[in-house]
Amino acid sequence: MERTLSIIKPDAVKRGLIGEVVKRLEQNQLNIVAMKMIHMTKDQAKGFYAVHQERPFFESLTDFMISGPAVVMVLEGDNVIARYRELMGATNYEEAAEGTIRREFATDIEKNVVHGSDASETAAFEISYFFNSFEIVN
Ligand code: CMP
Numbered sequence: 219m220e221r222t223l224s225i226i227k228p229d230a231v232k233r234g235l236i237g238e239v240v241k242r243l244e245q246n247q248l249n250i251v252a253m254k255m256i257h258m259t260k261d262q263a264k265g266f267y268a269v270h271q272e273r274p275f276f277e278s279l280t281d282f283m284i285s286g287p288a289v290v291m292v293l294e295g296d297n298v299i300a301r302y303r304e305l306m307g308a309t310n311y312e313e314a315a316e317g318t319i320r321r322e323f324a325t326d327i328e329k330n331v332v333h334g335s336d337a338s339e340t341a342a343f344e345i346s347y348f349f350n351s352f353e354i355v356n
Contacts, residue, residue: 221251221292221354222299223344225333228286231255235323236289239332242319243293248302252292252354258284266347269340275328282328290348299341302334 226239243250258266263280270276293302307318311330314321324330335341345354 219294219296220298220338220341221294221345222302222335222341223333223348224248224291224293224302226289226291227329227331227333228283228288229325229329230323230331231287231289233323235331238323239319242305243291243302246301246305247295248293248298248305249295250291251294251356252349253289254348254353255287255289256348257287260284266344279328292345292349292354299335299338303336306332306334 224243226236230236230239240250260280263283264271264276267276267279267283270279273279295301305319307314307320309320309330310327311320311324312327314324319332320330335344
């Protein structure tokens with residue numbers, strides 16, 4: 219069993235896509251074991267994306283992530299990190315495979331609807347960034 223962090227980003231929440239994303243998670247047996255809506259502060263967004271702090275898009279990315287509420291979830295299942303990344307599609311929606319969430323709904327490389335952890339170490343950091351153990355169901 220593996221866990222990963224999923225974020226439905228502010229662009230998707232504003233556009234009424236929470237249900238669309240959750241439906242795809244459920245249809246693909248990506249089990250939701252924790253879920254909440256948050257509105258990040260700039261410091262929280264900067265801490266979450268600290269790994270990107272030297273990138274030219276860091277300021278814009280963190281501004282985008284605080285532009286409205288987001289939904290954060292913990293997903294659990296066999297090989298869930300890779301399976302969820304496949305469902306999301308490539309970061310750049312123009313390169314994402316047909317039928318993926320980003321290919322169908324993203325409008326921009328930054329406003330790309332969803333986030334998912336890229337490896338087990340990042341998943342552990344990202345899950346603990348938003349959830350404590352009491353908030354994750356067994
Ligand atoms: P995410 O998977 O959340 O990880 C980092 C985020 O930075 C990414 O999705 C995009 O929202 C954003 N991002 C990545 N590359 C770029 C880029 N070249 N320009 C702007 N934003 C980017």
